Amino acid sequence: MIPRVIFLICTCLLLLPRASSQEWQEIRGPGVVVETRARYVKLAMNLVRDFGKRVEEVQKHLGISPPAMITIIIGHDARDLSSRLDIHLRPWVAGVAVKSRHRIGLNAESMRPPLSMPAAVVLRHELTHLAIGEHQGPEQRSPLWLEEGVCQWVGGTAYLGIKADFLSRLNFDDLIPWKELSEHFPADRRSATLAYLQSFSFVEFLAWKKGSRFLLDLLDTTAGGVSVHEAFLRLTGKAQVDLEKEWVEYEKRRSIRMLYLIQVVSPLSIGAILVILAFRRRKRLSRALMKRMEEEEATRTGIWTGGDSHGLLGEDSNA
Numbered sequence: 001m002i003p004r005v006i007f008l009i010c011t012c013l014l015l016l017p018r019a020s021s022q023e024w025q026e027i028r029g030p031g032v033v034v035e036t037r038a039r040y041v042k043l044a045m046n047l048v049r050d051f052g053k054r055v056e057e058v059q060k061h062l063g064i065s066p067p068a069m070i071t072i073i074i075g076h077d078a079r080d081l082s083s084r085l086d087i088h089l090r091p092w093v094a095g096v097a098v099k100s101r102h103r104i105g106l107n108a109e110s111m112r113p114p115l116s117m118p119a120a121v122v123l124r125h126e127l128t129h130l131a132i133g134e135h136q137g138p139e140q141r142s143p144l145w146l147e148e149g150v151c152q153w154v155g156g157t158a159y160l161g162i163k164a165d166f167l168s169r170l171n172f173d174d175l176i177p178w179k180e181l182s183e184h185f186p187a188d189r190r191s192a193t194l195a196y197l198q199s200f201s202f203v204e205f206l207a208w209k210k211g212s213r214f215l216l217d218l219l220d221t222t223a224g225g226v227s228v229h230e231a232f233l234r235l236t237g238k239a240q241v242d243l244e245k246e247w248v249e250y251e252k253r254r255s256i257r258m259l260y261l262i263q264v265v266s267p268l269s270i271g272a273i274l275v276i277l278a279f280r281r282r283k284r285l286s287r288a289l290m291k292r293m294e295e296e297e298a299t300r301t302g303i304w305t306g307g308d309s310h311g312l313l314g315e316d317s318n319a
């Protein structure tokens with residue numbers, strides 16, 4: 001009887017933390033409510049603590065603000081989020097913004113290894129979607145690649161792993177046609193990542209060349225039903241295709257600079273720098289040693305000739 005009771009207690013103890021981590025908890029802060037699985041309470045508290053900062057970052061980049069009250073939902077994975085938000089999500093999504101309901105979903109799985117997406121990056125990205133929705137109104141929509149590019153530009157990109165693939169496609173003129181990205185992104189993770197990177201790269205170039213105000217103008221013009229091609233002509237006097245050529249050149253020049261940098265910091269160069277540093281340190285040490293020896297020599301000379309060392313002199317004299 002006693003072993004059976006012990007077994008039951010042990011089983012309950014094992015199951016208790018599991019059951020409690022499945023529960024939903026609510027944490028509130030200024031302008032935000034976070035509904036989270038109990039396991040991510042610490043993450044939720046950090047998000048609430050820094051929420052004002054994230055909003056300010058979006059405002060600083062685009063000059064627009066997300067809705068005054070937002071609900072963030074932190075789920076275990078995409079499936080968990082899908083059922084909580086009642087929308088279908090692809091398994092690889094890190095976050096989602098539901099503009100009409102002022103809601104953001106965060107996928108806790110994507111914030112753990114191997115992806116380890118920073119929560120601040122995902123939240124900034126989704127807050128930018130909500131800010132654009134609030135600015136344009138629920139009926140308006142810009143091309144998806146443009147909005148995603150802007151959200152990544154504000155949020156900060158975390159797709160460095162696939163950058164080489166993107167650059168080789170850029171060099172071989174093998175990019176995804178923009179038209180294919182105006183409504184949907186590819187379903188598989190790798191192609192979708194490439195689509196995000198391509199969108200981000202072009203938007204980043206536009207921000208660098210024309211400034212952040214231009215991005216907002218482009219979003220507004222296209223959301224009003226004007227084609228991207230026409231919007232570029234109206235706002236810059238240039239055709240999209242010409243701006244794309246400039247963008248490709250800009251990225252190529254940047255990748256050459258990056259390659260040069262990588263070469264400069266190659267293991268061989270690092271080794272050479274370490275040898276030089278070691279040599280300089282050795283030289284410095286030997287100089288310090290020489291100085292010390294000279295000082296000691298001077299002191300010793302003082303001992304033999306100076307008036308303060310009678311004892312030793314006398315001793316020597318006696319000998």
Ligand SMILES: [Zn+2]
Binds near residue numbers: 125129148151
């Ligand atoms: Zn997005």
